[in-house]
Amino acid sequence: MNRRTTATLASAIAMGLGLALAGCSSGSGPELKVSGAFMPQPVSDMAGGFLTVTNSGDTADKLTSVTSSLSDDVQIHETKNQKMQQVKSFDIPAGGELDLERGGNHIMFMGIKKQPKQGEKVDIELHFEKADPIKVQLPVEAQTHNPTKH
Incomplete structure (x- = not known):
């Protein structure tokens, strides 16, 4: 040569x-951020959790499960035709968001171990198909709390 x-x-x-x-x-893959998390103060042995997962990345992901010391049975539910049903995952589109909100899709804590009171926080961990788990604290709000989106 x-x-x-x-x-x-x-x-x-x-x-x-x-x-x-x-x-x-x-x-860059999914780039997930959680906002607007809360739990209305439960009135029974079940509780709901609500939050928004924003994906600013260029790859879609899925919320596959939620864990918490509050309950050994934490489920993710979709609401269709005013009926709740457990699902295996929720899509989080690239450049989009997953809204878990009152009257819609949500986290459901079955058989809670204690009744958290307004002002306390409940620790949860969100698990995804691709992204690393995210630890979140759900502030316990009034039973009627329902924030509006801006």
């Missing part, structure tokens, strides 16, 4: 490596 061929080959290898590395870092 002559000097010119060697330089061209080295340049091509460097460009190829640069593109390969850029390809690895350009897909």
